Amino acid sequence: MDLHRLTAHELSDRLKKKEATPEDIFSSLQKRLAETEGKVKAFVRLADGRLGQIRRTPPQLHGRNAGLLSGIPVCIKDNICTEGLATECCSRILAGFKPPYDATVIRRLHEAGALVLDAKTNMDEFAFGSSTENSCFGPTHNPWDLDRVPGGSSGGSAAAVAADETILAVGSDTGGSIRQPASFCGVVGMKPTYGRVSRYGLIAFASSLDQIGPFAKDVHDCALLLEAIAGHDPMDSTSADIPVPDYTKSLGKDIKNIRIGIPREYFVEGMDPEVKTIVTEAIEKLKSLGASTHEVTLAHTQYAVPVYYIVATAEASSNLARFDGVQYGLRVKASRMIDMYKRTRGEGFGAEAKRRILLGTFALSHGYYDAYYLRALKVRTLIKNDFDKIFKQFDCIVTPTSPTPAFTIGERAQDPLQMYLSDIYTISANLAGIPGISVPCGFTKKKLPVGLQILGKPFDEETLIRTAHAYEQKTRWNKTRPSL
Amino acid sequence: MEYEPVIGLEVHVQLETRTKVFCGCLTDFGAEPNTQVCPVCLGFPGSLPVLNKTALEYSIKVGLALNCAIQGFTKFDRKHYYYPDLPKNIQISQYDLPIAKDGYLDIGVNGQTKRIGIRRAHLEEDAGKLIHRGNASLVDYNRTGQPLLEIVSEPDISAPEEAYEYLTDLKSVVEYLDVSDCDMEKGSLRCDANISVRPRGTKELGTKSEIKNLNSFKAVRDALQYEINRHLELKAAGEQIVQETRLWDEKETKTLSMRSKEEAKDYRYFPEPDLPPFTIDKSRIGEIRKTIPELPKEKMRRFMKDYGLTLYDARLLVISKNTSLYAEERLKAFPSKDKKPVANWLIGPMAQEANSRNKELADIPVSPAALNEIIGLVESGQISNLAAKTVLTEMIDSGKNAGTIVREKNLVQISDESALATEMEAVIKENPKVVGDFKAGKENSIMFLVGQVMKRTKGKANPKIVRDMLKRRLTDA
Incomplete structure (x- = not known):
């Protein structure tokens, strides 16, 4: 039996029944990797195309989630710190950086009994991008069509799950970096509410937008992984001290009387006609399951992209100031200190990182702050208010995850603005801090997956899981796997 | 201007x-x-x-x-x-x-x-x-x-x-x-x-300079004075001051x-x-707010009221928390209502001892009782002020009590006129010019003679008695 093809909950059953061991699962993954990773390139720094040793830290079953993910392999995006294991954000500037500590999510995964894989997944440098092309290690290929991008920035994590090279994966989402690649790769991905999962150990892109979240083959697994990593962390002042529910209790519930808002602004020009048809059918399916749908308005949607690219780049320019060659990572020597800074940063950062640092630095500069950053914060509040208003009457909002299916490698690489627009449906959730899930909802004629995005109230991931699971049970799009 | x-x-x-x-x-x-x-x-x-x-x-x-x-x-x-x-x-x-x-x-x-x-x-x-x-x-x-x-x-x-x-x-x-x-x-x-200068009486601020690398309060004072002079010279020369x-x-x-x-x-x-x-x-x-203790200004006012100290003395004694606690313990323990001698000792000889030892006043190991003892010895005329300072130094060095030190060092003040007469006569004999000055009406010159007697008695003579004796002796003659 190909254990790597199974989900975490299926594997958990087998482990409990002693029909398989964690070693069996791991060797199944290794075998799979040997066949597919040469084509997909989901992982970085892999020695001879194989998974390394399972992380040396033995499972340290502890606390609320002890044993929740016992023996289940999980792989980690290259921007989440793993003690003693290189974490480089796929950037030359962090070459050789081995964090002296584990991120809180890694600690939580260990406590839940998961096997954190000794291999990190590919991403756009510092999560700057929507295609995983901006990686110093080269692009990851979409398992459904190797000429296409897997989406980004967590493209490696999404592709690894889609290609059955891992059972679960962890990514980060600042403007859609989990949901959009999940949509492109035909897997489930969730950005939890801002503050739901600790950011301690996540190398920051934009601190007020970043959130760590799960990738999985189905909604059930997504719920398990979310439960394992969620919860208050005293090391992160922005993490919320709100109890974590048992998300699996939201599985298998019907969605009768669930009130769904369909934002009119999300179904306009720029959307691929096939995506429009597929998503419209998905909405009809939700209705047939008993949910009610109504057109709603998110009036400030058109400002989301500009607001996002001011807030996100401003914070990024600040967060990336620390990469200077003094303590860790790349150092390009020079006779004067200022030249060491300039050369290290000049050679260490890729083009998109430089572009964002420049944009953000400009937005925060004396004389421009009020016109850009402060104004962006005000519009951000308006965008948040739009959602608050809708959530007074509706339980969730349904939209496409991305206006198009996966595009081809190189297609948008030279056009940053076109690239930025591929996050048009996802970034509002980051600006508003609300949770969002992408769940597979069909395929285009070219057999490219399309994702359905469900957005919910702050800290109400349960409704997202419930709705997505009900839909998944009826449609089973996730059962179709890419042929590699 | x-x-x-x-x-x-x-x-x-x-x-x-x-x-x-x-x-x-x-x-x-x-x-x-x-x-x-x-x-x-x-x-x-x-x-x-x-x-x-x-x-x-x-x-x-x-x-x-x-x-x-x-x-x-x-x-x-x-x-x-x-x-x-x-x-x-x-x-x-x-x-x-x-x-x-x-x-x-x-x-x-x-x-x-x-x-x-x-x-x-x-x-x-x-x-x-x-x-x-x-x-x-x-x-x-x-x-x-x-x-x-x-x-x-x-x-x-x-x-x-x-x-x-x-x-x-x-x-x-x-x-x-x-x-x-x-x-x-x-x-x-x-x-x-930050420093700037402006014509006296005007409101608008001049161009300022910011001074860094100031490593002591004295450096702040000196640097500011230097900067003021520099600004004034530039003004006088009609030059622009740059920020x-x-x-x-x-x-x-x-x-x-x-x-x-x-x-x-x-x-x-x-x-x-x-x-x-x-x-x-x-x-x-x-x-x-409730955890804020009595602050220096309040304590200063209280010291003036409770212990009758002058503004000057009180200000010096509240300068640091430790000093104020140390001082108050000794002011309280002093048996007389007039606390002036304690303040004088704290600000005078004891502060000097602290300074010369590079310590804070509060680190000087002289208990309230020991201080009272020294002051008592001086006030009762048993030792001179000069000898008392020797006692203080010795007390800090050896930890012995005042009585022992006075005995061991033979510091008892000589107040007996007959015991001082010989030394006095010798001094008069050696200093005819000063004696002449005194007789000619320069009253202050008697202090020089007192000093000479003190010197000959190694500070043990009671200066007040010596002065009286000299006065009588030179006026009578």
């Missing part, structure tokens, strides 16, 4: 919390370099700051003691600049919502009280220390992330001497609060000065230009997204 200086001071006080302001590292002074560090204060990727509650409470305490309004709603901001002692190249500070604002400190100027406004006090993290060795520069990050409270005065200070007084009083207040040792040598108190930052060179006793306004940095402040804004409870502020 007559000009007046306009001075504002920025004082950084290192708050003495057990752990750093945004992480759990210890703040012990003098630890081995880079032993009190963690991913957070080293600014490692992925690490996040968490505010130290005690640092916030200390800041509020100082704000209240400086009569400031405490912000109900406050936040932290990021200040950006590149320097290897700043691991994130970001300093977490406060920009537009400082914890405390709009306060004041009353200082004494020529016997008058002058009120110096406090514009703001805000909490921020300290940077590390650079150590230069030959061609290499090393960084010690132990200090990185220690809590600093920056206290900014209004430009209400109009003379270097006032700046000195302001710093002395500010240090004294902060020290009383037990939130910092305010030791400039250790760097736990640092000061930058710039200048460094005080202690050895050359002059300021040198460091950077001009055109080169000034753009710090690109923006709200720290890793630390959400927060509110400070009114009730919590009330609780902190």
Whole structure:
């Protein structure tokens, strides 16, 4: 039996029944990797195309989630710190950086009994991008069509799950970096509410937008992984001290009387006609399951992209100031200190990182702050208010995850603005801090997956899981796997 | 035209919390370099700051003691600049919502009280220390992330001497609060000065210079005087003053230009997204207010009232918390209602002993009873003032009591006229000119003769008796 093809909950059953061991699962993954990773390139720094040793830290079953993910392999995006294991954000500037500590999510995964894989997944440098092309290690290929991008920035994590090279994966989402690649790769991905999962150990892109979240083959697994990593962390002042529910209790519930808002602004020009048809059918399916749908308005949607690219780049320019060659990572020597800074940063950062640092630095500069950053914060509040208003009457909002299916490698690489627009449906959730899930909802004629995005109230991931699971049970799009 | 200086001071006080302001590292002074560090204060990727509650409470305490309004709603901001002692190249500070604002400190100027406004006090993290060795520069990050409270005065200070007084009083207040040792040598108190001059009586501020690298209160005073003179000379020569930052060179006793306004940095402040804004409870502020002890000004007034001290004496005795506690213990224990002798001893011989030993007055091991004993011996005429100082020195060195020292050193004052007559006659004989002066009406010259007798008796003679004897002897003759 190909254990790597199974989900975490299926594997958990087998482990409990002693029909398989964690070693069996791991060797199944290794075998799979040997066949597919040469084509997909989901992982970085892999020695001879194989998974390394399972992380040396033995499972340290502890606390609320002890044993929740016992023996289940999980792989980690290259921007989440793993003690003693290189974490480089796929950037030359962090070459050789081995964090002296584990991120809180890694600690939580260990406590839940998961096997954190000794291999990190590919991403756009510092999560700057929507295609995983901006990686110093080269692009990851979409398992459904190797000429296409897997989406980004967590493209490696999404592709690894889609290609059955891992059972679960962890990514980060600042403007859609989990949901959009999940949509492109035909897997489930969730950005939890801002503050739901600790950011301690996540190398920051934009601190007020970043959130760590799960990738999985189905909604059930997504719920398990979310439960394992969620919860208050005293090391992160922005993490919320709100109890974590048992998300699996939201599985298998019907969605009768669930009130769904369909934002009119999300179904306009720029959307691929096939995506429009597929998503419209998905909405009809939700209705047939008993949910009610109504057109709603998110009036400030058109400002989301500009607001996002001011807030996100401003914070990024600040967060990336620390990469200077003094303590860790790349150092390009020079006779004067200022030249060491300039050369290290000049050679260490890729083009998109430089572009964002420049944009953000400009937005925060004396004389421009009020016109850009402060104004962006005000519009951000308006965008948040739009959602608050809708959530007074509706339980969730349904939209496409991305206006198009996966595009081809190189297609948008030279056009940053076109690239930025591929996050048009996802970034509002980051600006508003609300949770969002992408769940597979069909395929285009070219057999490219399309994702359905469900957005919910702050800290109400349960409704997202419930709705997505009900839909998944009826449609089973996730059962179709890419042929590699 | 007559000009007046306009001075504002920025004082950084290192708050003495057990752990750093945004992480759990210890703040012990003098630890081995880079032993009190963690991913957070080293600014490692992925690490996040968490505010130290005690640092916030200390800041509020100082704000209240400086009569400031405490912000109900406050936040932290990021200040950006590149320097290897700043691991994130970001300093977490406060920009537009400082914890405390709009306060004041009353200082004494020529016997008058002058009120110096406090514009703001805000909490921020300290940077590390650079150590230069030959061609290499090393960084010690132990200090990185220690809590600093920056206290900014209004430009209400109009003379270097006032700046000195302001710093002395500010240090004294902060020290009383037990939130910092305010030791400039250790760097736990640092000061930058802003100075400009303007025609006396006008309101508009002149072009200022900012002086850095001020390592003592004296340096502040000297540098300000130097800068005032420099500004005035430029004015007199009809030259423009440029806005710039200048460094005080202690050895050359002059300021040198460091950077001009055109080169000034753009710090690109923006709200720290890793630390959400927060509110400070009114009730919590009330609780902190209750922990503020009697402050130097109040204590000074009480010393004057309770112990009948002069303003001058009282001010000296409340200058630091330890000094005031030490003094009050001795003032209280003195049996007589007139406490003047105790104050004189504390400010005089005991302070000198402390100085010469490079110690604080409070570290001088003379118990209230021992001090009373010395004063008693002097007042009863058993030892001279001069001998009493010898007793004090010996007491501190050996720990023996006054009686023993007087006996061992044979310091008992000679008040017996017959025992002093021989020495007196010898002195008269040796100094005919001085004797002549006295007789000619120069009354003060008798003191020289008294001194000579004291010398011959190794300080044991009772000077009052010697004086009387001499007076009688030379007037009668």
